[in-house]
Amino acid sequence: MPAxxxxxxxxxYPGHVAAxxxxxxxxxxxxxxxxxxxxxxxxxVLRMVVGLIEPTGGRILVDGRxxxxxxxxxxxxxxxxxxxxxxxxxxxxxxxxxGLRRQGLPGSALKQRVDQALASVRLSAxxxxxxxxxxxxxxxxxxxxxxIAPRPSILLFDEPLSxxxxxxxDEMQIELKRLQREVxxxxxxxxxxxxxxxxxxxxxxxxxxxxVQQFDTPEAIYHRPATGFVASFIGRPNRLTGRVVRATGAAxxxxxxxxxxxxxxxxxxxxxxxxxxxxxxQEDIRFAEAPAGDAATLAGxxxxxxxxxxxVQYLLALGGTELIAEAVTNGPHAGLExxxxxxxxxxxxxxxxxxxxxxxxAA
Amino acid sequence: xxxxxxxxxLLASPLLLLLLLAFVAPVLLMVPLSLHPYEPGxxxxxGWTLANYTNILTDEYYREVVVRTLVLGFGVTAICLLLxxxxxxxxxxxxxxxxxxxxxxxxxPMLLNLVVRSFGWIALLANRGxxxxxxxxxxxxxxxIKMMFNLFGLLVGMSHIFxxxxxxxxxxxxxxxxxxxxxxxxxxxxxxxxxxxxxTLPMSAPGxxxxxxxxFVLTISALxxxxxxxxxxxxxxATLIYDDFLxxxxxPAGAAMSFALTALTLAVIGLSSRVLKRWGGNA
Numbered sequence: 001m002p003a004x005x006x007x008x009x010x011x012x013y014p015g016h017v018a019a020x021x022x023x024x025x026x027x028x029x030x031x032x033x034x035x036x037x038x039x040x041x042x043x044x045v046l047r048m049v050v051g052l053i054e055p056t057g058g059r060i061l062v063d064g065r066x067x068x069x070x071x072x073x074x075x076x077x078x079x080x081x082x083x084x085x086x087x088x089x090x091x092x093x094x095x096x097x098x099g100l101r102r103q104g105l106p107g108s109a110l111k112q113r114v115d116q117a118l119a120s121v122r123l124s125a126x127x128x129x130x131x132x133x134x135x136x137x138x139x140x141x142x143x144x145x146x147x148i149a150p151r152p153s154i155l156l157f158d159e160p161l162s163x164x165x166x167x168x169x170d171e172m173q174i175e176l177k178r179l180q181r182e183v184x185x186x187x188x189x190x191x192x193x194x195x196x197x198x199x200x201x202x203x204x205x206x207x208x209x210x211x212v213q214q215f216d217t218p219e220a221i222y223h224r225p226a227t228g229f230v231a232s233f234i235g236r237p238n239r240l241t242g243r244v245v246r247a248t249g250a251a252x253x254x255x256x257x258x259x260x261x262x263x264x265x266x267x268x269x270x271x272x273x274x275x276x277x278x279x280x281x282q283e284d285i286r287f288a289e290a291p292a293g294d295a296a297t298l299a300g301x302x303x304x305x306x307x308x309x310x311x312v313q314y315l316l317a318l319g320g321t322e323l324i325a326e327a328v329t330n331g332p333h334a335g336l337e338x339x340x341x342x343x344x345x346x347x348x349x350x351x352x353x354x355x356x357x358x359x360x361x362a363a
Numbered sequence: 364x365x366x367x368x369x370x371x372x373l374l375a376s377p378l379l380l381l382l383l384l385a386f387v388a389p390v391l392l393m394v395p396l397s398l399h400p401y402e403p404g405x406x407x408x409x410g411w412t413l414a415n416y417t418n419i420l421t422d423e424y425y426r427e428v429v430v431r432t433l434v435l436g437f438g439v440t441a442i443c444l445l446l447x448x449x450x451x452x453x454x455x456x457x458x459x460x461x462x463x464x465x466x467x468x469x470x471x472p473m474l475l476n477l478v479v480r481s482f483g484w485i486a487l488l489a490n491r492g493x494x495x496x497x498x499x500x501x502x503x504x505x506x507x508i509k510m511m512f513n514l515f516g517l518l519v520g521m522s523h524i525f526x527x528x529x530x531x532x533x534x535x536x537x538x539x540x541x542x543x544x545x546x547x548x549x550x551x552x553x554x555x556x557x558x559x560x561x562x563t564l565p566m567s568a569p570g571x572x573x574x575x576x577x578x579f580v581l582t583i584s585a586l587x588x589x590x591x592x593x594x595x596x597x598x599x600x601a602t603l604i605y606d607d608f609l610x611x612x613x614x615p616a617g618a619a620m621s622f623a624l625t626a627l628t629l630a631v632i633g634l635s636s637r638v639l640k641r642w643g644g645n646a
C-alpha cells in the first residue's frame with residue numbers, strides 16, 4: 001500500500017487553477033521532490049497535504065486512510081518551513097519538545113526523544129539556546145529536529161534550503177538525505193532547484209501550471225523528458241523555434257528559424273510544416289572533428305567565451321542561429337578563443353521537439 | 364562627532380531646543396519649588412522642607428489618592444486589554460476591506476471632543492441618567508445605583524476613552540507574528556486554542572506591553588475625565604495636582620505630587636517591560 005496517495009487533487013481560486021488533478025502515489029520511505037518554477041502549484045500541493053490549504057477536489061490518503069477532511073493538528077504530518085518558523089520565545093529544547101508535549105509524553109521519555117532528535121541533527125549541545133542565537137543553518141536543523149521528533153507519518157519540506165548560502169546548501173542536502181535514510185520516513189520535498197531535486201530524490205515530480213508534467217526517476221526525467229516543458233526546464237537548455245521539414249517513421253528533420261537543418265527523433269503530432277519548439281541542452285552539444293552516425297555536424301565560430309570554474313561556456317554562432325555549449329575546464333576544448341572556427345555534433349535523440357502552442361504558432 | 368552624528372544632531376536640534384526651553388526648564392524649576400513649605404494664608408515661604416514628599420506617604424488622604432490612581436491605572440489597562448485584544452486579533456486577521464472598516468470604527472470616537480465623550484457618560488451613569496432610569500422603569504431596582512463619583516464610573520468612562528489606543532497598538536503587533544510560526548504549531552498537533560496560548564499570545568508581548576504602557580500612562584495622568592466623572596470629591600493624583608496649582612495655590616504640594624506621579628509611572632513601566640520581555644522571549 002502506498003504511504004501517500006494524492007488522488008486527482010485540485011485547488012481552484014477564482015480566476016486561476018493552482019493545482020489541477022494532481023495524482024501521485026508515494027511508497028513507504030521514498031524521497032519525492034515536487035519540482036517546478038515559482039507559481040507552478042508545488043507549494044499549494046504541499047500545503048494541501050498538510051491541511052493548511054483546503055482542496056476544492058480530490059482526495060489525500062495516508063496508508064490508505066482518507067485524511068482529506070482531517071484538520072492539520074490531527075494529521076501527524078511534519079512540515080519544515082522555508083522560513084524555519086521556529087518559536088522565537090522558546091528555547092531550542094522547548095521548540096523540539098512542542099509536538100511531543102501535545103502527545104502527552106511523560107518527562108523522562110520526552111527528554112530522551114528531544115535529545116535523540118537534536119542528536120540526529122548534530123545539535124545536542126545547543127538545547128538551551130534561543131533560536132535567534134543560532135546561525136541560519138543551525139535554525140534549519142532545529143526546524144528539522146522539531147518536525148521529526150513526534151515521528152510523523154510523512155515529512156514535508158517547503159524549499160528548506162533556499163535561505164542558505166551555496167556551500168551550506170550542498171552540505172545540508174547531503175545531511176538531509178542521510179537523515180531521511182536513517183529515519184526511513186516518507187518525504188515530500190518542494191523545490192525550484194533541479195539540482196537539489198535530482199540529487200536528493202528517489203523520484204521527481206515536475207509541475208507546471210498546476211499540472212503534473214512527469215513523475216519519474218531523476219534519470220528518466222533528464223534523459224526522457226515527457227513534455228516540452230520538462231525538456232526546457234531540466235538541464236541547461238537552449239530554447240529555439242523551428243519548423244518540421246521532414247517526418248518519416250522514427251526520423252524527422254527540423255529547420256531552425258534562420259538557422260541550420262537538424263535531424264530529430266520523430267514525436268507525436270509532428271506533421272510536415274508544423275511550427276515547433278526545439279530544446280537542445282548545452283551539455284548535449286559535442287565538439288567534433290568529423291560527422292558521425294545520425295549526429296548533425298554544424299560549423300561555425302565562437303562568439304563569446306565565459307569561464308565558470310569547472311566548465312567553460314561558449315556562445316556559438318552556427319549558421320544564423322546562436323547556441324550555448326559547454327566544455328569541461330580540464331578537457332581539450334576549454335581553450336577556444338573568440339572567433340575561432342568550431343564544429344559541433346548534435347545527436348538526433350538530443351533534439352527535443354514539441355508542437356508549439358496554437359497562439360504562438362499563429363503569431 | 365562623525366558627520367552622520369552631526370547631521371542627526373542638527374536635524375533633532377530644533378525640537379530638542381524647544382523641549383529644553385519649554386519643558387525641561389520649567390520641570391527643573393519645579394524641583395526647588397517642591398522643597399519649600401507652604402503656609403495657608405501667607406503662601407510659599409523661603410525655608411526648605413521635605414514635608415511635601417513625606418506627606419504623600421504618611422498622610423492618609425494622600426495615600427488613598429495615590430492607591431486609587433494606581434488601581435484606576437491598572438484597572439483601565441486590564442479592561443482595555445481584555446476588551447481590546449479579541450478585537451485587535453480579529454482586525455489583524457481580517458481581509459483588507461474589513462480591516463480598514465474596523466480600524467475606522469475604532470478611531471471614530473477619537474474624533475469627538477474628550478469633554479463631549481465624558482459628558483456622554485454622565486448622561487448615562489448619573490443618578491437620574493439613562494441607565495438608572497431604565498433599571499428603575501423595568502423594576503430591577505427601586506433606588507438609583509451610584510455609578511458616578513466612584514471607581515466604577517471612572518473605570519467605565521476611561522476604559523471607553525482609551526480603548527482605541529490599546530487596539531491600535533495591538534493590531535500591528537499581532538499582524539507581525541509570522542503565519543508560518545502559527546501554522547508550524549498547528550502541524551505539531553496543537554489545537555487552535557493551544558496555538559493561541561502558546562504562540563500567538565506570547566509573541567504579541569511587544570504590542571501588549573506598548574499598548575498597556577500607553578493606556579496606563581494616559582489613565583493615571585488624565586485630568587478631564589476624572590474631573591467630570593469623579594466630581595469634586597473623588598480625587599485622583601492628576602485632579603489633586605490641578606487643585607493644588609489652580610485652586611488652593613499650594614504649588615509646593617502640587618509640584619511634589621507631580622514628581623511622585625512621574626516616579627510612579629517610570630517604576631511601573633520599568634517593571635512591566637522586564638516581566639513582559641521575559642515572557643515574550645526578548646530578555
